[in-house]
Amino acid sequence: MVTPLIEAKGLTRVYEMRRGLFGKAIPVRAVDDLSIKVLPGETLGVVGESGSGKSTLGRMLLGIDPAQAGAVTFEGHPMPAFGTAEWRALRARMQLVYQDPLAALDRRLTIATQIREPLDIHNLLTKSQRDGRVQALMAAVGLRPDQADRYPHELSGGQRQRAVIARALASHPSLIVCDEPVSALDVSIQAQVVNMLRDLQDEFQIGMVFISHDLKVVRNVADRVAVMYLGRIVEEALSDVIFASPRHPYTQALVSSVPVPGQPLKGRMILQGEPPNPADRPSGCAFHPRCPLATDICRTSVPALRTIGVGRSAACHLVEGATAPIAA
Amino acid sequence: MSFDLVEIRDLKVAFDGTQVLHGINLSVDRGEALGLVGESGCGKSVTWLAALGLLPGKAAISGSVRIEGNELCSAPRQALERVRGGRIAMIFQDPSSSLNPVIRIGRQITEALTLHRGIGGETARAEALRLLDMVGIPDARRRFDLFPHEFSGGQCQRLMIAMALAGQPDLLIADEPTTALDATIQAQILDLLNQLRAETGMATVFISHDLGAVSQVCERVCVMYAGRIVEQGSITQLFSRPRHPYTRGLFDAIPRLDGPRTRLVPIPGTVPNPKQLTAGCAFSPRCAHSVASCDFQRPELDVMEDGRRLACFNPVLADEPTPALQTVMEDA
Known part of the structure; x- marks a missing residue:
C-alpha cells in the first residue's frame, strides 16, 4: 500500500474565545477529532461554510497551528513541533497558498526576489542556479520574463496569484495547501489559474489540499472531496461521486444551493437558519437544527463517520448502507 | 406619455x-x-x-x-x-x-x-x-x-x-x-x-x-465590459444563445457541477487598463472571434432581429452550440 503523503488522525483544535474583556473563556472546537489522508500527487478538496474549520485544518496539516489532540504524519514520519529546525526544513516540502495574494506578497520586493526567497531561505541550488530556476518558475505559471522586476501593485490580481503559486513551487514541495486560492479572482481569470494549478500538479506530481467554499471549482480540481460542518467531516467521497449523488443531507443542500446559470431557483433545497456558532455546538448531530430529515436520534447522539460504499463515508444516522464506524 | x-x-x-x-x-x-x-x-x-x-x-x-x-x-x-x-x-x-x-x-x-x-x-x-x-x-x-x-x-x-x-x-x-x-x-x-x-x-x-x-x-440582463454594455437581452435569450463572444466566454469559464470533468475554458488575457483603451472594440485583444475591423472600429450596441441588443461585428452564431449549456437546458 502507498504511504500517504500526509495523514492526520484524530486532529482536534480548541480555541478559547472570550466575551468582553473580563468574560469567561469559552472553548471553541474549530476542528474536532478529524482524520484525513492525502496520497502523493492526489488532490483533496475541503469544502464547507465559514466557521466550519477548513482553514484551521489546513494550518494544522502544515503544523502551523498546534493540535491539542491527534497527530499528523508527513510521509510516514511524525510532524516536528512548530518552530523547530526540523519543522522549518520540512516546510520546503510543504507550502501554503492563501486567498489574498496582495497580503501574501511583500509590497517592497520585486516579484523575482520573492519567488527566489524560498531558495535562499532553504539554501537550495547554488546561487547562480537560482536565477535560472526563478525564470523557469515564472514561465511555468505563465508570467512574462519582463515582469520579474515588477512590484506586486503593478500586477493584476490573477498575475499576483500566479506569482504566489510560483513562490510556493520554488522549493519543489510535495504538498501544497491552497486556502481559497481563486476566490478573489474574476470568473475568466479564475479558470486560467485553475487550469494552471491542474497542469502544474500533473507535471510535478504534487499532493494538494484545496480548501474552498466554491463547489464548482473544487469539483474541477479535486480527486476526492471532504465536506466539513462545524469542525467535523460529514461526508467524504470521490469528487465525481459526491457531487453527482450526495448522501449526507448537508452535502445535498450545499450541492443544491449552487446557482447554475439558466436554472431557476424553484425546486432547490434551501436550508433554513444559519450555520451554528462553534462555541455553542448543538447536541447530537451538529447539523440537526437545520436538517429537514432530523429525527430524535439526531438530537441526542453524534453520528460517527461510517463507510457507506467503496471509498465513501458519511456521518449521518439516516444514510442507508452504512456499516461499521471507520476506526480513527 | x-x-x-x-x-x-x-x-x-x-x-x-x-x-x-x-x-x-x-x-x-x-x-x-x-x-x-x-x-x-x-x-x-x-x-x-x-x-x-x-x-x-x-x-x-x-x-x-x-x-x-x-x-x-x-x-x-x-x-x-x-x-x-x-x-x-x-x-x-x-x-x-x-x-x-x-x-x-x-x-x-x-x-x-x-x-x-x-x-x-x-x-x-x-x-x-x-x-x-x-x-x-x-x-x-x-x-x-x-x-x-x-x-x-x-x-x-x-x-x-x-x-x-x-x-x-x-x-x-x-x-x-x-x-x-x-x-x-x-x-x-x-x-x-x-x-x-x-x-x-x-x-x-x-x-x-x-x-x-x-x-x-x-428577467433581463445587461453584460458589461470595460465601461460599456456589450449585450443585453432576456435571461432566456442570453443564457440559451449568448451572441457576444465575451458573454459566451463568461459562460464557458464557469466550472460545471455535473457532466464530465473537462478542462476549463478561460478567456485569455486580462481586462484592459481604462487608461489605455484603443479606438476599436475593448474586447478584441482577448477575442477569438475578432476580425480586422475590430481593432480600429468600435461596434455600436444595435438591436437584433430577436430583440436583444448586441455590440459585435462578428458575433457567435445563433446556432453554434454552447457545450457548457446543453445539459442545463435539458434539465430545465
Whole structure:
C-alpha cells in the first residue's frame, strides 16, 4: 500500500474565545477529532461554510497551528513541533497558498526576489542556479520574463496569484495547501489559474489540499472531496461521486444551493437558519437544527463517520448502507 | 406619455480624466428585475453610484438619469435626497460595513422610517418589527435592541434589506448582495429578494459577477465590459444563445457541477487598463472571434432581429452550440 503523503488522525483544535474583556473563556472546537489522508500527487478538496474549520485544518496539516489532540504524519514520519529546525526544513516540502495574494506578497520586493526567497531561505541550488530556476518558475505559471522586476501593485490580481503559486513551487514541495486560492479572482481569470494549478500538479506530481467554499471549482480540481460542518467531516467521497449523488443531507443542500446559470431557483433545497456558532455546538448531530430529515436520534447522539460504499463515508444516522464506524 | 421608472441616457463617468463609463443607455421598468453582469472594474457598480450621485466629487459625470421623467443628474442635493432611500434604495456587498456598529439595529431601522416616511414612536417600532419579520429575522421583538455585531453576515444582509425597504422604494439596487455570504445563505437571500419583489412589486437591479445568481433573480440582463454594455437581452435569450463572444466566454469559464470533468475554458488575457483603451472594440485583444475591423472600429450596441441588443461585428452564431449549456437546458 502507498504511504500517504500526509495523514492526520484524530486532529482536534480548541480555541478559547472570550466575551468582553473580563468574560469567561469559552472553548471553541474549530476542528474536532478529524482524520484525513492525502496520497502523493492526489488532490483533496475541503469544502464547507465559514466557521466550519477548513482553514484551521489546513494550518494544522502544515503544523502551523498546534493540535491539542491527534497527530499528523508527513510521509510516514511524525510532524516536528512548530518552530523547530526540523519543522522549518520540512516546510520546503510543504507550502501554503492563501486567498489574498496582495497580503501574501511583500509590497517592497520585486516579484523575482520573492519567488527566489524560498531558495535562499532553504539554501537550495547554488546561487547562480537560482536565477535560472526563478525564470523557469515564472514561465511555468505563465508570467512574462519582463515582469520579474515588477512590484506586486503593478500586477493584476490573477498575475499576483500566479506569482504566489510560483513562490510556493520554488522549493519543489510535495504538498501544497491552497486556502481559497481563486476566490478573489474574476470568473475568466479564475479558470486560467485553475487550469494552471491542474497542469502544474500533473507535471510535478504534487499532493494538494484545496480548501474552498466554491463547489464548482473544487469539483474541477479535486480527486476526492471532504465536506466539513462545524469542525467535523460529514461526508467524504470521490469528487465525481459526491457531487453527482450526495448522501449526507448537508452535502445535498450545499450541492443544491449552487446557482447554475439558466436554472431557476424553484425546486432547490434551501436550508433554513444559519450555520451554528462553534462555541455553542448543538447536541447530537451538529447539523440537526437545520436538517429537514432530523429525527430524535439526531438530537441526542453524534453520528460517527461510517463507510457507506467503496471509498465513501458519511456521518449521518439516516444514510442507508452504512456499516461499521471507520476506526480513527 | 408614460415614462420608464428609471431611464439612463448616455451616462459617462471619468475619474481624474480617465473615462471609466462610456455612455450607458439603460432603462428599468416598474416591477422589473434587471441584472448587470461583468468582471471587476467593468463599471456595473459605478453606473448606479453615478446615477444616485454617490460618487466622490472628483468624478466627472455627464449624461442624463431620469426617474419618472425627473432629471437626477444635475439635480440639487435636496431633490436627490428625496429619491435616495425613498424612491431608490441600494444595498451593498458587505452589510457589516454598511450598518453603524454602535447603534442598535432597531434604532437604525426606525431612523430610516422617520426620515423617509415621517413616522415615529410606537408606530415606527411596529413598522420596523413588521419589516424585520418580512425579511426573515427570527425572534425580531427580542433582538430589536441588539447591535449589528450580534448578528451573522447573512442576517446583517437581511437587516440591510429591511432598512432599504423602510422607504417603500420603487427600485432596489442590490450590489453584489450575496458575494460575501456562504452558499446556503446565498440561496436564502436570493430567495428572499424574489419573494419581496413578488410581494411589494418593486423593481430590482441585481449587480453581480455571478451569472448563476443573476439567472435566479432577473428577467433581463445587461453584460458589461470595460465601461460599456456589450449585450443585453432576456435571461432566456442570453443564457440559451449568448451572441457576444465575451458573454459566451463568461459562460464557458464557469466550472460545471455535473457532466464530465473537462478542462476549463478561460478567456485569455486580462481586462484592459481604462487608461489605455484603443479606438476599436475593448474586447478584441482577448477575442477569438475578432476580425480586422475590430481593432480600429468600435461596434455600436444595435438591436437584433430577436430583440436583444448586441455590440459585435462578428458575433457567435445563433446556432453554434454552447457545450457548457446543453445539459442545463435539458434539465430545465
